Amino acid sequence: MRPRADAPQFVLAPMDGMTRASFRTVCFGYGADGATTEMIQSLAYGRAKRRLSATFLETLVRFPEEGDLAAQLIGGNPAMMAASARKLCDLGRFDAIEINMGCPARKVVGSGNGAALLREPERAVEIMRAVRDSSRLPVRLKLRLGWDEGSITAPELVRAAEEMGFERVTVHGRTRVQRYAGSVDIDAIRAIAESVQIPIYANGGVTCARDALTFLEQTRSGGVSVGRAALKQPWIFEDIKLLRAGETPREHDAVERVDVLLRLARLSCLHRPERVAVCEMRKFAAWLLPGLTGAADTMARLNHVFALEDFNQLMEGYLDGLLRAGDTRVHPELNPRTDLDTLTKPLPET
Ligand SMILES: Cc1cc2nc3c(=O)[nH]c(=O)nc-3n(C[C@H](O)[C@H](O)[C@H](O)COP(=O)(O)O)c2cc1C
Structure with missing residues (x-):
C-alpha cells in the first residue's frame, strides 16, 4: 500500500436532483469531508449570452456552512467546458472544478457527454486539458472504469489526469453498461490507485459506515465517495469517523x-x-x-x-x-x- 500523507477523506458523491446546497449542508453537519455539486451543463453555462433559468442557478448556490466543495461540469465540447470552468472560477465560491465522465443516461451519452467520453479517450483528454488550462482552481475528474468490460479506459485517463496535474480522481468501479447495478470492481480500483501518485477516491456500492471503511482498505484509496447510502443515512459520515476511532455509532431514530x-x-x-x-x-x-x-x-x-x-x-x-x-x-x-x-x-x- 502506497503511504499517504493525508488522512483518508469521506466525501458526498454528486447526485443530480439531490446534492443541492441544503442536503450538502446537512451532510457537512455530520462530518462529510467534502462534496460536489450536481452536474452543471456546460452547454447551457458556457454560452455567455444565454439567460439561465432559476432552476439552473440553484445548482450554483453554496451555503456558508459548507466545507470543501467542487463544482461539477458535464459536456463534450472542449470550448464550452473551458468557458464554463472559467465562469465557475470567477464566481469565487467553489474550491475545485470536477469533470463528469461517468453519467450513463442515454440522453447524456447520446450527445457525447458523460460516460460517452470513456469511449473516446482522445476527446476526453482534450476536454481535460481545456478545463485545466482555463481553471484557476484545482481540477478533479470523476469517471467509471470504462464503457464496458471490453473497453476499460480509466487507467489511461487517470494517468493523463496525473500528468496534467489534476488534484484527484474519483473512480466509480462500474462500467457505463452496468449503470448503477451489479458488482463494483474493487480490484480494478485498487490497481489504478496503486499505479499512480495522484489521490484516487473509490466510489460505488457503499451501503453503511463499516462498508466505507472496508472499501477504503480494499481499494487502497485516498478516500471514499458515498452516494445513495448518504441519502438514506446522511449521518454515515459521523458513523464512519466513530467506527475509525473504535467507538460505536449512535442509533438514528x-x-x-x-x-x-x-x-x-x-x-x-x-x-x-x-x-x-x-x-x-x-x-x-x-x-x-x-x-x-x-x-x-x-x-x-x-x-x-x-x-x-x-x-x-x-x-x-x-x-x-x-x-x-x-x-x-x-x-x-x-x-x-x-x-x-x-x-x-x-x-x-x-
Ligand atoms: C440520483 C443520482 C444522481 C446522480 N447524479 C450524478 C451527477 O450529477 N454527477 C455524477 O458524477 N454522478 C452522479 N451520480 C452517480 C453517483 O455520484 C455515484 O457515482 C453512484 O451513485 C455510485 O455510488 P453509490 O453506489 O455510493 O451510490 C448520480 C447517482 C444517482 C443515484
Whole structure:
C-alpha cells in the first residue's frame, strides 16, 4: 500500500436532483469531508449570452456552512467546458472544478457527454486539458472504469489526469453498461490507485459506515465517495469517523430522521421557491422514513402538502404520535429494501 500523507477523506458523491446546497449542508453537519455539486451543463453555462433559468442557478448556490466543495461540469465540447470552468472560477465560491465522465443516461451519452467520453479517450483528454488550462482552481475528474468490460479506459485517463496535474480522481468501479447495478470492481480500483501518485477516491456500492471503511482498505484509496447510502443515512459520515476511532455509532431514530427532514426543508426554502422545496421533500422522506411505524401513511400525506408550515406541522405531528406510543426506533422488518441497487429508481433514459 502506497503511504499517504493525508488522512483518508469521506466525501458526498454528486447526485443530480439531490446534492443541492441544503442536503450538502446537512451532510457537512455530520462530518462529510467534502462534496460536489450536481452536474452543471456546460452547454447551457458556457454560452455567455444565454439567460439561465432559476432552476439552473440553484445548482450554483453554496451555503456558508459548507466545507470543501467542487463544482461539477458535464459536456463534450472542449470550448464550452473551458468557458464554463472559467465562469465557475470567477464566481469565487467553489474550491475545485470536477469533470463528469461517468453519467450513463442515454440522453447524456447520446450527445457525447458523460460516460460517452470513456469511449473516446482522445476527446476526453482534450476536454481535460481545456478545463485545466482555463481553471484557476484545482481540477478533479470523476469517471467509471470504462464503457464496458471490453473497453476499460480509466487507467489511461487517470494517468493523463496525473500528468496534467489534476488534484484527484474519483473512480466509480462500474462500467457505463452496468449503470448503477451489479458488482463494483474493487480490484480494478485498487490497481489504478496503486499505479499512480495522484489521490484516487473509490466510489460505488457503499451501503453503511463499516462498508466505507472496508472499501477504503480494499481499494487502497485516498478516500471514499458515498452516494445513495448518504441519502438514506446522511449521518454515515459521523458513523464512519466513530467506527475509525473504535467507538460505536449512535442509533438514528425517528427523532433524528424527522429533525433531518425539518432542517432540509428549512434550508431548501432558502434557495428554492417554497412550493418547489416542499414538494421535493417527498424524495428525501422516501429515503429517510422507511423502517419507522406509519412511514407509508405519512409519505402519502406529504403528497398533499405544499407549504413549509404545513410540512412542519405534518412532520411534528407524526413524531409526536411516535413519541407518545414510545415507538421511535427503526424496525428493519418494515423496511426490507436493503440492496442499494434496488433502492434507486432507474434514472431517466430518454
Ligand atoms: C440520483 C443520482 C444522481 C446522480 N447524479 C450524478 C451527477 O450529477 N454527477 C455524477 O458524477 N454522478 C452522479 N451520480 C452517480 C453517483 O455520484 C455515484 O457515482 C453512484 O451513485 C455510485 O455510488 P453509490 O453506489 O455510493 O451510490 C448520480 C447517482 C444517482 C443515484
